[in-house]
Amino acid sequence: MTTLTTAAAGNWRRIRRWATPPAMIRAATDARLAGDWRAACAAANVDVELDDDQAKLFEDDLAHFAPDLLRWHLPRKPARGDTHLDARQVFHLLGDGPSLYIGGTRLGFGSQRLRLFATAEPLDTDAWEDWEWDDGPRPFHALHDYRALRHLFDARESRSLLDGCGWTHLPFHDPAGRPLPESAWGATERILALHDAGRFLEAWQAAGADVPEPPQDEHRWLTRILGRLWTGFLGEHTAVLNAARARGTDQVGLTFGWNHVLKLTGFDRPRLTGEWLSTGYRERDEDWHLDTGPYERPIDADLVRLGAVPVSWLHPLVHAAFFPEAEPSGGKSRTPRTEARLRCRDGAWHQVRMTGGRLDIPHTDEERRREQALLALGGQVHGCLAAEQAWRDGRARLPRALRELRADLMLRAQHGDLPGVLELLDAGVDPHARDAxxxxxxxxxxxxxxxxxxxxxxxxxxxxxxxxxxxxxxxxxxxxxxxxxxxxxxxxxxxxxxxxxxxxxxxxxxxxxxxxxxxxxxxxxxxxxxx
CATH class of the missing domain: 1.25.40.20 (Ankyrin repeat-containing domain)
Structure with missing residues (x-):
């Protein structure tokens, strides 16, 4: 179970804007459709470390491998405000004998390049921390099994993204992507609307379960964590309850973190009853507990529903899964402003802009030298010259337009958007920027x-x-x-x-x-x- 707060939605907006660049998606898609999976990987910044014999073992699957779609779905930590991939992760994509893997990034805020490699047999999860590559140790510390999640990387399966929720298309829209009026809402829309409005108990009741308020734990931090998990529940309520009924048992537990379980009973009656239990770390995976992960709403479903991300930003294969009857979606590059208006030392407002690889400001070389001398003596510069210095420092505050331009340039760079970086440099943006x-x-x-x-x-x-x-x-x-x-x-x-x-x-x-x-x-x- 995960949470989606307002702050997290804003961070996910930045992720969806920069982390899988539209140019990367277009190039990788074109290569895949042309039958060149190696070129698709190259376009998506995935280094292929397979010899011909290894590639032959996965030949059919590689023909439909969408590395840009996998990059779109790989885990991140948006709560920190970062856009980068969760570092030092490995993902098992295919195989019960010879196996295909994606190796993640080494350094979170560094290069976002991935590596595609194969092994003769599946890696031993228990011995993962001590496992070594043929050419030396690699700093990975988590292994994920994606073999049952082909919709995250196989173009043939991508339309099944919503299957866990039991949805045929994104709620609040028709299959063609048109918004539904409230009069046309079904049970799914009504339940989600209750949840979005903070009426969580009513959402569960509408799905068929009478659930009490979460308990107040004696430890405030546990109460705070439980509150976040409860209010940010991403499981599709009806799908979760249907899965609980399908168990055929007299009780089913939904885990909320390490310390709380919502026990559901009454499976012989039309409505289920919920009861909160405290549990320990060792008991959280007991057999009567239900993993709600397969029934969670895709993060993009909530981002679109809550208005954090426009539909036009979606990966085309995600768009097709959400709106099966809609026209194909193609992301477009978004070029930021390259000029700004700022107040200078004398109080006057000056218009500055990036051109010729530098910040063009209305000051003479003599004025620049005077300010630089002042700075060398421990003084402070202000106005236009301060903005010029801040651009190259990465710490000092810039006017909003220039701050957004610098962030755009450096995020394009971090996420391997070579066409995007070249677009800005060719437009005259100063390349001497530093990121956070x-x-x-x-x-x-x-x-x-x-x-x-x-x-x-x-x-x-x-x-x-x-x-x-x-x-x-x-x-x-x-x-x-x-x-x-x-x-x-x-x-x-x-x-x-x-x-x-x-x-x-x-x-x-x-x-x-x-x-x-x-x-x-x-x-x-x-x-x-x-x-």
Whole structure:
């Protein structure tokens, strides 16, 4: 059971806007429909680590593999305000003998590249933490079984996204995606409307169960957690109760966190009765408990229903599952404003804009030098020159339009949206921006390469004056990030050729060489012999 608060809905809006770029979806879809699954993976920033024999074992499934759809559905932690994938996860996609997996990201806010690989037999979950790859240990700490969730990555199964809810299309709409008037609402819409209005007991009653208010635990934090789980219940009420009845037992428990269970009884009567029980960590998975996960509403269903995400933002395969009779949906890139109006030091309002790779401000070079001297002496700059400095600092506050532009640029970079980044740079946006983690575009370069040996953007950024020695908030340079974030051998070589230091250490005292050794990068270790 999960929660969807107003804040989480806002964070999911950012995820849906940036985390799976429209250009990535279009390119991956075109390649898949053309029968080139490897090109589809490349377009979706998935590194294929399968030899021909391994690929042949999964040939039919790979022909319908939609890596962009899988990326859309992979777990994230929106409550933190981040858009990135949950780091260090592995997902078992196919196979009971030879098996196909997706390996997740190593560093949450780093490159969002994934890796597709196979093993001769399923990985041992119990021994997962001690398991090693052929080329060294990998820092993954969670293994998920997605074999029964093919609708999350197989284009042939994607329309079954709503099956767990028992829905044929998204509630409050007809199958063509048109909004339904309240007079046409059915039981599903009425129950969801009650839940959205905070009338939770009435929602359960409308579904066929008389449930009491959640208890007040002696520990306030437990009461607070239970309250969040109760109010944010994502299971489809009727589908959950139908599944409980299908058990054929005299009691069924719905778990809310580790400490509370809603026990349902009265299965021999028209209406069920609920009773709250306290439980311990060890008892939460007892046989009489029902896993409500398969009956949860897809997060996109709630985002659309609550107005957090417009229908036009949906992945086309999700759109088709929600509205089976609607015209295909195609996401469109959204270009932010590249100009802003701000108050300068003298109180006047100035219009500034990005052009030619810098912030164009109405100040002379002499005025710039005077402000820079003031800054060097410990003073503060204001107005236009402060905005110019803030753009490249990542910490100081910018006017809203420029703040949104910087966020747009850096989020496109983080999520591997190469066409989107090039669009902004070609429009004249200053490439010297830093994100909230202090990372520059050079720190994100491993996720922005059209191919492992395509260094076009790297050379463009270095020619624009970006510093190969720049450190992020953790003291990591672009070179160390590339070594950590599965950057290619060509990328690492190019950074070293541009002057990057192999002996540099991050804030934890870990050097680039130690990073290569720790994460089993034998292809990078060959560089050490060239020193």
């Amino acid at each position: 983690h202090g990372r520059t575009l050079l720190h994100h370069i491993s996720g922005l390469m059209a191919a492992p040996d395509d260094l076009t953007l790297l050379h463009r950024l270095i020619d624009a004056g970006l510093d190969v020695h720049a450190r992020d908030r953790r003291g990591m340079t672009p070179l160390q990030t590339a070594a950590y974030d599965t950057g290619s051998l060509d990328l690492v070589r190019a950074l070293i050729a541009a002057g990057a230091d192999l002996d540099g250490e991050d804030d934890n005292g870990v050097s680039v060489v130690e990073t290569m050794d720790r994460f089993g990068r034998p292809e990078l270790k060959t560089l050490l012999h060239d020193r």
